[in-house]
Amino acid sequence: FTAKFSADQTRMIIQPNQQLLYDTSYLVTIRSSARDLVGNELRGDVERQFMTRTIYARGLKIRVAKLIPQVVDPPEALTGAGGGRNEVLRLRSDVSVEYITPGVCSTLKMMVAANPSGLDLDLRVTGDRGQGLCRARGISGSDEWIPLECSVKDQNTFKLIATGGTGIVRLSDAVLECSSGARQSRCFFDSDMPESFRVHDKIIFGAKCYNYEGDLIPASMYVFTVKLIHCQTICHSHVELVRERSDYGQYTVPDHGDFFFVEIDLGMRDSRNVIIASTQIRPQTVTVRVTTKPPGIKVAVDSLSGLSPLKSIVVVGSNFTVNVPTRSYGGGFR
Structure with missing residues (x-):
């Protein structure tokens, strides 16, 4: 995740770098070594727990034919096609095609078949980490169109992989069910x-x-x-x-x-x-500490002021100004 602070530095916003899993408990911990702008540490670890819940993404249907493949391996093994059943893709055996999921989507539905001479082909759909999402086995040219449905919840990408025997896997009516935005x-x-x-x-x-x-x-x-x-x-x-x-x-x-x-x-x-x-x-920062003899004299580091001893966090490599009274009970500062 990425931590981002509000302009007034009173709120920390935690932004996940990837979609969180559904129906999952998460624990956020801020260690006691965290410091504020003047170098004060927390008294102890701060923990917050939250739970995600499943919301079925729907309202917008996006055809896979509209998506641009990010990776095709080998490049020449994917072709578009026409046909009476809104056929959109043809994948030769031993080819993989990766797509970016277009937002928050819940399901991928398609009809799967083989070309007339196709024999014993498989089609797998995998997710971000290579985990299997759904699969059609033993597809042959003599078969009818086979419906296939996968859950693509919390997946930033998905991959179509054709393997097995000989021929071409045909995909028709491939549609993602996604949220309206x-x-x-x-x-x-x-x-x-x-x-x-x-x-x-x-x-x-x-x-x-x-x-x-x-x-x-x-x-x-x-x-x-x-x-x-x-x-x-x-x-x-x-x-x-x-x-x-x-x-x-x-x-x-x-x-x-x-x-x-x-x-x-x-x-x-x-x-x-x-x-x-x-x-x-x-x-990158360092802590500047101003002390006086006696303590309790008002001092300042740049725009931060307070009674000594005073701590301030400054950026490495910067110049800063320490301000003290010209006369302070015959004392000094260091």
Whole structure:
């Protein structure tokens, strides 16, 4: 999962990196080593448990023929076809075809047959981790069309695999049952983007977006917005960079003072500023501690002020300012 904080730093939003399983109990734990902006740790681990429940996704039927195959192995072993039964795909034996599931979907239904000379063919449908979702065995040209139905709940991808004897597996009326909002674009940030930064680091970012059919959206439609979110007791954001018509970009982290982090939003040029995907990159930090003799004197580190001893978290590589009274009972600071 990815943890994201609200602009005022009062809420942490946990975003799963993949769909959660249905009817499953999950436990979220924040360890006591977690620190706030001034370096205070939790008194103990914080745990929250929640349970997902099954909601049958329906309201929109999407034909598999509309989806763009992401992987075809071998490439020449998949063809489209016509025919009286709305036939959409022909798969030769020993071929696999992978698709991106177009949103939240519940079932995949199809009719399966073989070409007239086909003999003893199998068709398997597998999920994200290669687990079997459904299977039709011993398909031959002399057979009638066979109905096949699979559950594709919580699957980000699914794969059609034809194996067995000789001939061609024919798929007709292949339809996904999905939720009404399933025709949405999906964007994925590059996996090699940095997880943290120091001041003056160069962050290289990139992403790929697909429409609900699985077709790659041209980079000319992308709009990246890089924001620097500056926090101490109150947070506010600055738009640092807007990059359009490209699927990558770079941003050099400035020395901004105080605690801050970087947020990168990605939208489409024709989507009226709707953000499709967002990611945060957090800084590497150190704790600055200001003490005085005697203690209890008001001091400040950049915009954070309080009575000494005072702790503040600053970004590695940044310059910061310590402010103390010019005269403090003949004492000093260190």
